[in-house]
Amino acid sequence: MDFTINTGGQAGQGIDTIGDLISQVFIKTGFYIHVLKDFESRIRGGYNFNQIRVSDSPVYAATNKVDLIIAMTKDAIVEQRSRLTEGGVIIFDEGIEFDELESCHLSAPLEKMAKEVGGSTRMTNAAALGAALAVLQFPFKLVEDALTAKFERKGEKVVANNVAVAKALYDLTTEQFSGTCGQNLSSVKKGPSKDFLFINGNRALALGAMASNVKWISAYPMSPSTQVFQDIVSQAHKLNIGALQAEDELSAITMSLGASFAGARAFVTTSGGGFSLMVEALGLAASTETPIVIYNAQRPGPATGLPTRTEQSDLLFMVHASQGEFPRILLAPKGPVEGFEVATRAFNLADKFQVPVMILGDQYYADSMMNIPRFDVTGVNVDRGSIAAERPDPEYLRYKLTKDGVSPRAFPGDAGKTVVHSGNVHLENGHITENPDLRNAMVEKLMKKVPHILKTLNPPTIYGKKIADITLLTWGSTWGSVYEAISLLNAEGVSINQLHFCDVYPLRTTTLKTVFKKAKKVVAVEQNATSQFARLVRMETGLGVDHHINKYDGRQMTARWVMTQLRGAGIA
Amino acid sequence: MITVEELEGKQAITWCTGCGNFGILAALKKAVIELGVPRHEILLVSGIGCSSKAPHYINLNMFHTLHGRAIPVATGAHLVNPDLKVIVNTGDGDGLGEGFSHYIHAARRNVNLAVFIHNNGVMGLTKGQFSPAAQRGYVSNTSPPPPGAPMWPINPVALAIAGGATYVARGFSGNQKDLVTLMVEAVQHKGFAVVDILQPCQTWNRKLTWKFYNERACSLQEEGHDPTNKMLALERSFEFGDKIPVGLFYRSKLPDLASGLALPKDGRLRDHETDRALLQQVVNDLTL
Numbered sequence: 001m002d003f004t005i006n007t008g009g010q011a012g013q014g015i016d017t018i019g020d021l022i023s024q025v026f027i028k029t030g031f032y033i034h035v036l037k038d039f040e041s042r043i044r045g046g047y048n049f050n051q052i053r054v055s056d057s058p059v060y061a062a063t064n065k066v067d068l069i070i071a072m073t074k075d076a077i078v079e080q081r082s083r084l085t086e087g088g089v090i091i092f093d094e095g096i097e098f099d100e101l102e103s104c105h106l107s108a109p110l111e112k113m114a115k116e117v118g119g120s121t122r123m124t125n126a127a128a129l130g131a132a133l134a135v136l137q138f139p140f141k142l143v144e145d146a147l148t149a150k151f152e153r154k155g156e157k158v159v160a161n162n163v164a165v166a167k168a169l170y171d172l173t174t175e176q177f178s179g180t181c182g183q184n185l186s187s188v189k190k191g192p193s194k195d196f197l198f199i200n201g202n203r204a205l206a207l208g209a210m211a212s213n214v215k216w217i218s219a220y221p222m223s224p225s226t227q228v229f230q231d232i233v234s235q236a237h238k239l240n241i242g243a244l245q246a247e248d249e250l251s252a253i254t255m256s257l258g259a260s261f262a263g264a265r266a267f268v269t270t271s272g273g274g275f276s277l278m279v280e281a282l283g284l285a286a287s288t289e290t291p292i293v294i295y296n297a298q299r300p301g302p303a304t305g306l307p308t309r310t311e312q313s314d315l316l317f318m319v320h321a322s323q324g325e326f327p328r329i330l331l332a333p334k335g336p337v338e339g340f341e342v343a344t345r346a347f348n349l350a351d352k353f354q355v356p357v358m359i360l361g362d363q364y365y366a367d368s369m370m371n372i373p374r375f376d377v378t379g380v381n382v383d384r385g386s387i388a389a390e391r392p393d394p395e396y397l398r399y400k401l402t403k404d405g406v407s408p409r410a411f412p413g414d415a416g417k418t419v420v421h422s423g424n425v426h427l428e429n430g431h432i433t434e435n436p437d438l439r440n441a442m443v444e445k446l447m448k449k450v451p452h453i454l455k456t457l458n459p460p461t462i463y464g465k466k467i468a469d470i471t472l473l474t475w476g477s478t479w480g481s482v483y484e485a486i487s488l489l490n491a492e493g494v495s496i497n498q499l500h501f502c503d504v505y506p507l508r509t510t511t512l513k514t515v516f517k518k519a520k521k522v523v524a525v526e527q528n529a530t531s532q533f534a535r536l537v538r539m540e541t542g543l544g545v546d547h548h549i550n551k552y553d554g555r556q557m558t559a560r561w562v563m564t565q566l567r568g569a570g571i572a
Numbered sequence: 573m574i575t576v577e578e579l580e581g582k583q584a585i586t587w588c589t590g591c592g593n594f595g596i597l598a599a600l601k602k603a604v605i606e607l608g609v610p611r612h613e614i615l616l617v618s619g620i621g622c623s624s625k626a627p628h629y630i631n632l633n634m635f636h637t638l639h640g641r642a643i644p645v646a647t648g649a650h651l652v653n654p655d656l657k658v659i660v661n662t663g664d665g666d667g668l669g670e671g672f673s674h675y676i677h678a679a680r681r682n683v684n685l686a687v688f689i690h691n692n693g694v695m696g697l698t699k700g701q702f703s704p705a706a707q708r709g710y711v712s713n714t715s716p717p718p719p720g721a722p723m724w725p726i727n728p729v730a731l732a733i734a735g736g737a738t739y740v741a742r743g744f745s746g747n748q749k750d751l752v753t754l755m756v757e758a759v760q761h762k763g764f765a766v767v768d769i770l771q772p773c774q775t776w777n778r779k780l781t782w783k784f785y786n787e788r789a790c791s792l793q794e795e796g797h798d799p800t801n802k803m804l805a806l807e808r809s810f811e812f813g814d815k816i817p818v819g820l821f822y823r824s825k826l827p828d829l830a831s832g833l834a835l836p837k838d839g840r841l842r843d844h845e846t847d848r849a850l851l852q853q854v855v856n857d858l859t860l
Contacts, residue, residue, distance in 0.1 A: 413655060
C-alpha cells in the first residue's frame with residue numbers, strides 16, 4: 001500500500017487542519033506518513049497544499065503522483081490535475097463553481113454537512129476525511145477508532161461530533177460516488193507502524209536543543225526557521241530558558257555569544273539572509289572560541305529569493321563565511337530522527353571544541369512531517385567540554401596553549417578568576433597582542449582542533465550495496481528521494497548505491513576516496529544549481545564527480561524525478 | 573573591597589597623551605572600588621575603537637567584541653548571570669553608528685546595563701573621520717569643506733530618554749568627582765543606564781577641546797533640575813551651546829528586561845539544568 005492524498009486551497013482555509021486530521025487517522029491506524037508542505041509567502045489566499053503519502057512501510061519523501069485530491073478552491077481542483085493517477089479522484093466542496101466536470105471529479109456537501117451534523121463549518125475537516133476515506137473504501141471502523149483516540153482528551157461530545165460528521169460524508173459518498181478509485185483499501189487491517197510522534201525537522205531540532213540543556217536562544221523570525229525559535233519560546237516558562245526576539249540577526253547572535261561567554265548553552269536560528277547578517281559574529285565566536293550553535297534553514301536565494309521554498313545553496317557560503325581562517329563544523333540532518341540527534345551532538349561539539357557549529361536544514365527538512373519513534377530526552381548526554389577547576393586561580397589563562405588547542409573555560413563571575421575575551425589577536429590571557437610569534441601560536445591553536453574534530457565526526461553512510469557501478473553522492477534532506485530512487489533502480493536490477501553525508505564539514509574523505517575508486521560513475525545529486533557539495537569534495541580531495549544532477553526550482557526532488565534525470569543522461 | 577593595585581591593567585595604554593579617555597578610566601577605577609562588590613562580579617564589555625580598549629587597562633572580566641556590538645553581547649551575559657554588574661564601554665562611532673539600533677532597542681527593553689559612551693565627536697582610531705556625534709561642519713578626510721560634515725550630530729541623551737532608558741546622564745571626563753558619582757549610580761540603577769561622557773580627542777578634534785568643555789559644562793544638579801520630569805529632561809537634553817548641561821537628566825523606575833523573561837528563581841541560567849522529565853512530558857504530549 002502506497003498512495004498520496006493532496007489537500008489544497010487558499011492560505012487560511014484550514015488546509016493544514018484537514019491534512020493533519022487525515023495524517024493522524026492513518027498514523028493511528030498503524031501506517032507510515034510523509035507530509036510535504038507547499039505554500040506561498042502570504043498570509044491569506046493563493047494556492048497552498050499538503051501532500052500526504054501513506055504507506056505500510058516507512059516513507060521518507062514525497063512522490064510525483066497523487067491518488068486523491070481534496071480541493072477547497074477551483075485552483076486546487078485544476079492545479080494538480082496533471083499529476084492525478086489513473087483512477088484518481090478529486091473531491092471538492094459543492095459550493096465551488098466548477099463546470100468542466102470529468103469522471104474523476106466528485107462534488108460533495110462538505111461544509112453543509114459539517115454545519116448540519118457537527119454544528120460548525122469548523123468540522124469541514126472531518127467531512128473531508130469521511131468523503132476521502134469512502135472513495136478509498138477504507139473501513140470506517142478504523143476511522144472511528146482513530147478519531148476516538150485522537151479526540152478522547154477533548155471529551156465525548158467532540159469525539160461524537162467528529163465521528164458523526166465523518167460518518168455522514170462517508171455514507172453519503174459511498175452511496176453517491178459512481179466512479180472507481182485506483183486505490184481500494186476495503187480489506188486493509190491495522191498497519192505495522194508503532195511510530196506515533198508526528199513531527200517535522202524544525203520541531204525535532206527544537207526538542208534536541210532543549211534536551212541538550214540549551215539555556216539561551218535569541219533570534220529574529222525568518223522562514224523557514226522560525227518554528228524552532230517559537231517551539232523553544234513556547235516551553236521557556238516550563239523549562240526556564242532565556243529566549244528573546246532580537247531587533248535583528250546581528251543582535252541575535254551577539255546576544256547569544258554573550259550568553260555563551262557567561263556560561264549558558266546558546267542557540268540562534270535563521271535562514272540564509274539572516275545568516276548573512278550574522279557572519280561578522282561568526283568570526284567573533286571563532287576568534288574568542290565562544291561555543292555557539294547556529295541553525296540555517298535554507299531557502300532559495302540570493303536576497304529574498306523564494307521565502308517558503310527549498311534549496312541546498314548555502315553550503316559553500318557557510319563553509320567559507322567570515323574573514324580569516326578558523327575551524328567550524330557543519331551538520332546537515334536528513335530528517336527529523338537525525339535532526340534530534342544532530343542537535344544534541346551540535347551542542348556537545350561546540351562545547352568540546354569551542355568552535356561554531358552550524359546545522360544546515362532547508363524548507364523541505366524544516367516543514368515536512370512524518371511519524372517517527374518517540375524521542376527519549378532523558379538519556380541525552382550533555383558534555384560541556386573542558387572547564388577550569390573551580391578553585392580561585394589568579395593566573396587563569398583563557399587561551400592557555402595546549403596540545404589539542406582546547407583551553408579550559410571559565411566564566412565571568414567565577415570567584416578568583418579573571419576571564420578576558422577579545423576579538424583581537426590575543427595573548428594566552430586574552431589581552432591584545434600584535435607579536436608575530438604569538439599570532440602564529442594562536443592560529444596554530446585553532447587549527448590543531450581540526451584533526452580531533454574529524455575523528456569525532458560521523459563518517460558518511462553508504463545505502464545499498466557497498467560497491468556498485470553507479471554511486472549517487474548526496475547530503476542533507478535530499479536523502480529520502482534519492483534513497484527511494486536507488487531502491488527502485490536496484491529492484492530493476494541496476495547496480496547503483498548512495499553515499500550520503502550528514503556531517504559535511506570538515507569533510508571526512510576516506511570513504512569518498514574508496515567510493516571514487518570502486519564506482520564506475522559517481523553522480524552528485526543536489527538541490528542547487530552548482531553542485532556545491534561536489535565542489536567541496538573536489539576542493540578537499542581533488543576528486544571530481546562524473547555527472548551532476550541539479551534541481552533549483554524551489555521544489556524538492558522526488559525519486560521519479562531523480563530516475564528520469566539518470567535515464568535522460570543515459571546513466572541508469 | 574577592591575584595591576587600586578588589583579585593578580592595575582595588564583596592558584600598556586595606547587591612547588595619545590592628553591586623551592579624554594584617561595579621565596574616564598580613572599573615574600571607572602574609582603567607581604568600581606566605590607561599588608564595593610567583589611572583583612569577579614564585574615564584567616566590562618566593549619566594542620571597537622579607542623573607547624573600547626579601556627577594559628584592557630583595568631584588571632576585570634572583559635569581552636572586547638566587534639564594532640557596535642557591545643550592547644547585545646552584554647545583554648546576553650547579563651541575562652544568563654544577573655549577579656554580574658555589566659558595564660559597556662563604547663564610543664560615539666561604535667555605539668551611536670554601527671551599534672545605534674542596539675542602543676535604542678536596549679533602552680526600550682530597559683535591560684539592566686550601564687553604558688558609558690566615550691563621546692569625542694570623531695572616529696579617533698581610524699584617524700579622525702567625522703563620527704555620528706561630530707558637529708555639522710567638522711572637517712576631516714571624509715568630510716571636506718564646504719561644509720565639512722554635512723549633517724548634524726546624533727543626540728545620545730535625548731534618544732536614550734525617548735527610547736525608554738531609565739537612567740540618563742551626561743558626564744565630563746574633566747570632572748572626576750561628578751563622573752564617578754554618575755558611574756556608580758548608573759551601575760547600581762536597575763535598568764538601562766546611560767552616561768554620555770564628553771571627552772576631548774586631543775589629536776583630531778580641534779573644536780571639542782578641553783577648553784571648549786571647561787568653559788561650557790554646567791551642572792544640572794546645581795541648578796536644581798528635577799530628574800523625574802521626563803519632558804523637562806528631554807528639553808534640557810537639546811541644550812548644546814554656550815552652556816552644556818552635565819549631570820543626571822532623567823531617572824525613573826520601570827520593570828527591567830530580566831523580570832519579563834522566563835529565568836529561574838535565582839535568575840542564573842548559567843547554572844540551571846532543564847528538568848528533562850518535564851521535557852519528556854512535552855514530547856509525550858506531542859505523541860498521537
